[in-house]
Amino acid sequence: MALREVIVSNAAAVRKRPMFPLCGRGIANNVNTVDASEIELFSRLSSQWWDEHGEFAMLHKMNPVRMEFIKQKLQEVQWEEGTCSASSSATPLEGLDILDVGCGGGLLSESLARLGARTTGIDASEANIGIASTHAVRDPQFARSAKSLKYLHTTAEALLAEGKQYDVVCSMEVIEHVNTPSEFLHICAQLVKPGGHLFLSTISRTPVAYALTILAVENVLGIVTPGTHTYSKYIKPSELLSFFQEYPTRFASKTGEHGRPWITRLYNGLPSRKEADVRGLIYVPWDGRWTLTGRSSTSIDFDLSTLCNYIFWVRKPNGSV
Amino acid sequence: MDANTFSNRVSSLTNDSCQFLKDIGAWNYVEQRRTCPIEEMQVWDGISGARINFSAADLPLQTTEMSRMTENLNLQRGLLKHLSRIPEVQLLDNVRVTAIEKEGEANGWPLVRLSNGQTFRTRLLVGADGPNSPVRTFAGITTHGWAYDTHAVVATLSHAPRTPFQPPNTTAYQRFLPTGPIAFLPLSPTESSMVWSTKTALVAALKSVDPSMLVTFINAVFRLPEVSIRYLHDLLLSSVASRKALTVDEVREEILWRERSHNISATSAYSSALSAGEVGIPPEDSEFLPPLITSIQPGTVASFPLRYSHADAYIGDGGRIVLVGDAAHTVHPLAGQGLNAGLADVQVLARTIETALLQGGDIGSRTALLPYTRARWFENHKILSAVDKLHKLYSTTFPPVVWARSVGLEVINELDTIKVALMITAGGGGGGPRADGSGWRWDVAAKGLENFNSTADTAKVVGSGLVNVVGIGLQRLGNALSQVGRR
Numbered sequence A: 001m002a003l004r005e006v007i008v009s010n011a012a013a014v015r016k017r018p019m020f021p022l023c024g025r026g027i028a029n030n031v032n033t034v035d036a037s038e039i040e041l042f043s044r045l046s047s048q049w050w051d052e053h054g055e056f057a058m059l060h061k062m063n064p065v066r067m068e069f070i071k072q073k074l075q076e077v078q079w080e081e082g083t084c085s086a087s088s089s090a091t092p093l094e095g096l097d098i099l100d101v102g103c104g105g106g107l108l109s110e111s112l113a114r115l116g117a118r119t120t121g122i123d124a125s126e127a128n129i130g131i132a133s134t135h136a137v138r139d140p141q142f143a144r145s146a147k148s149l150k151y152l153h154t155t156a157e158a159l160l161a162e163g164k165q166y167d168v169v170c171s172m173e174v175i176e177h178v179n180t181p182s183e184f185l186h187i188c189a190q191l192v193k194p195g196g197h198l199f200l201s202t203i204s205r206t207p208v209a210y211a212l213t214i215l216a217v218e219n220v221l222g223i224v225t226p227g228t229h230t231y232s233k234y235i236k237p238s239e240l241l242s243f244f245q246e247y248p249t250r251f252a253s254k255t256g257e258h259g260r261p262w263i264t265r266l267y268n269g270l271p272s273r274k275e276a277d278v279r280g281l282i283y284v285p286w287d288g289r290w291t292l293t294g295r296s297s298t299s300i301d302f303d304l305s306t307l308c309n310y311i312f313w314v315r316k317p318n319g320s321v
Numbered sequence B: 001m002d003a004n005t006f007s008n009r010v011s012s013l014t015n016d017s018c019q020f021l022k023d024i025g026a027w028n029y030v031e032q033r034r035t036c037p038i039e040e041m042q043v044w045d046g047i048s049g050a051r052i053n054f055s056a057a058d059l060p061l062q063t064t065e066m067s068r069m070t071e072n073l074n075l076q077r078g079l080l081k082h083l084s085r086i087p088e089v090q091l092l093d094n095v096r097v098t099a100i101e102k103e104g105e106a107n108g109w110p111l112v113r114l115s116n117g118q119t120f121r122t123r124l125l126v127g128a129d130g131p132n133s134p135v136r137t138f139a140g141i142t143t144h145g146w147a148y149d150t151h152a153v154v155a156t157l158s159h160a161p162r163t164p165f166q167p168p169n170t171t172a173y174q175r176f177l178p179t180g181p182i183a184f185l186p187l188s189p190t191e192s193s194m195v196w197s198t199k200t201a202l203v204a205a206l207k208s209v210d211p212s213m214l215v216t217f218i219n220a221v222f223r224l225p226e227v228s229i230r231y232l233h234d235l236l237l238s239s240v241a242s243r244k245a246l247t248v249d250e251v252r253e254e255i256l257w258r259e260r261s262h263n264i265s266a267t268s269a270y271s272s273a274l275s276a277g278e279v280g281i282p283p284e285d286s287e288f289l290p291p292l293i294t295s296i297q298p299g300t301v302a303s304f305p306l307r308y309s310h311a312d313a314y315i316g317d318g319g320r321i322v323l324v325g326d327a328a329h330t331v332h333p334l335a336g337q338g339l340n341a342g343l344a345d346v347q348v349l350a351r352t353i354e355t356a357l358l359q360g361g362d363i364g365s366r367t368a369l370l371p372y373t374r375a376r377w378f379e380n381h382k383i384l385s386a387v388d389k390l391h392k393l394y395s396t397t398f399p400p401v402v403w404a405r406s407v408g409l410e411v412i413n414e415l416d417t418i419k420v421a422l423m424i425t426a427g428g429g430g431g432g433p434r435a436d437g438s439g440w441r442w443d444v445a446a447k448g449l450e451n452f453n454s455t456a457d458t459a460k461v462v463g464s465g466l467v468n469v470v471g472i473g474l475q476r477l478g479n480a481l482s483q484v485g486r487r
């Protein structure tokens, strides 16, 4: 497999460069994880959020696949624990409290709310919240019951400070834009109720990801405004997995949080199906849509399916706080 | 409606369409006694006489039916009954859409104004409003296509029942003439529908004559050699032009004379001058031809303009609007595909909407609707262009093409895949939006016909062994056709 060898050796070369450490960094209190220069960039873009032809076309197309994954994971857990809703028409999201961190124009939030979740979308950009709210108000489905969907111009830190917790916390295509991912993950993790779920989707730090997202999409094709992505901020699936293997113990000294790690161990580099899951999101140009790959069986960083975009799910142990 | 009276608007429904209607529970409400199975098809070249015989037995199907004829009205009544039993569906009868506006500026929803004063703000507006679709116009969706210089004359025909010596009236007949095909489509043992596509000037003349004259013409047009049909056409046109009425007897006399000079025996099924209405032991070749028409049901003669047209998009630019059926595409009726393609559109659209709902999507968004376009646009394009090419192939009298065509048709008879593909044209199942990919047969048809039109490598279509035999025929035909194109 010449292709794989090339990718592996390139990846190894890339890894030699000093990358930001995902784990093991001390957390300074009250650090604002939002990068000011990036808020400005997205505010400029936010008016285009709902243009399905525009810069966010790929995101619009990715949304159904993310929803599929979210539903699937929640359903698996509900089946396993016998907590499925009695009504066959109910979705696994029915009645759950869900937080969408970095909701942008509200693409994911609207879908979550449509499937019956009490959804809160938050974004650090006021313009995004404006766009998202305006869009939802025009839709009679949301206008009728404000309870099902609300948007707040606030940060995850602020909600945490208020002591809020949710059944499900989602943060899609956000972590690659924050300054200190480990802090961001720590905040998201604390916003999850015990036994609840955390969903993240992002771009892996691989040469393929670089070629596809920065080189091709930003510079060559000009689909996305240059500067949207910063390669050094991309996070590999394995880095997320090892973060949650050491979480929350690593943070014990700071937060006083103890308890079972979210991921107890890896089997051949993969977590147990009940604790976490990583799936690649692949764009199939001739179909014009994204697909979710099956569970990977090889080393996760180099599995073709997770070379670029991937989606991650992890569950907070029941005994945690 | 009286059991022996049939509307002139009928359609053949493919097995896939019938299955879809059964799956959604609407078929139960369609009056079965007013439908008729088609078990066999006889299709022949009007000039060379080369003939293909299709029967359901040749199809990879579990049924003996190739398709089922029904009046459009019967199907509509059934669908309406079915809808009236679904509480979520609100039907507004006798109401017209008077205007469609766009709310606000960018990403506004459509506002549909009705003749009863109501206005609907629509998350999704489905344009199922036929070939002149106001919804399509509002959405600014362009179409490409052209009007054929032919119209379709339709009528409900009465005839004697088939005798016990003959197969029942479940065979459809279609003769390809340079002026267009004429089709005979069974509705009951004694009633059948006609779709006769022919030149516009002739259509006007045919509609103006006495029904008994039309009966005489129809019987002759299925039977006489093409030169004589041309003569009869000219006779009719000049009588209309000179306002000198032609009598049925004069025409009969002319037909009789022509049958004799073509050596058609008066006892042959190909003779229509004398034997009209006679019963008895049928001539041996009667299976090759529809029964002789005795009369036309009053008020059923009508004509429709024929167009090839395909919308450049099925979804409005900002979403919120989607087109199905004739609003999205119109096709020559020679293959009986229009309604079937529309039903397949609806089936896929329903599935697309269901998927979007399950994913929490906004069913009016472009993203949610895109899988519908992806599944249907190209599929319809293949059907449309295959049917269009068939039409063009058979509307020429250019001798090399006719020669090659006869070779082509006979060759086709040997080739199971192409034969099946052409059978689908006639409504024998498949081609629908099945998950099992049964749409492949259209690919074969489209490809096969594509090769008629080009000198491209026929081996690709045919495979291996037959290439030499077939390749020459098809290739010459291709050359000849491209010459015709240049003229």
Ligand SMILES: Cc1cc2nc3c(=O)[nH]c(=O)nc-3n(C[C@H](O)[C@H](O)[C@H](O)COP(=O)(O)OP(=O)(O)OC[C@H]3O[C@@H](n4cnc5c(N)ncnc54)[C@H](O)[C@@H]3O)c2cc1C
Pocket: B010, B011, B012, B013, B095, B096, B097, B098, B128, B129, B130, B131, B134, B152, B154, B195, B304, B324, B325, B326, B327, B333, B335, B336, B337, B338, B339, B340, B341, B342
């Ligand atoms: C001679 C002939 C033979 C054919 N034979 C076959 C066949 O054998 N098999 C087959 O599959 N197909 C056949 N077809 C094609 C078939 O008839 C059409 O494809 C089919 O009827 C299209 O259905 P539709 O619902 O898309 O459009 P239509 O049947 O045109 O229906 C459109 C509807 O929209 C309504 N509408 C339009 N504007 C407005 C408005 N402003 N407000 C409210 N309502 C409006 C109209 O009243 C109409 O009811 C044949 C066609 C012809 C001409």
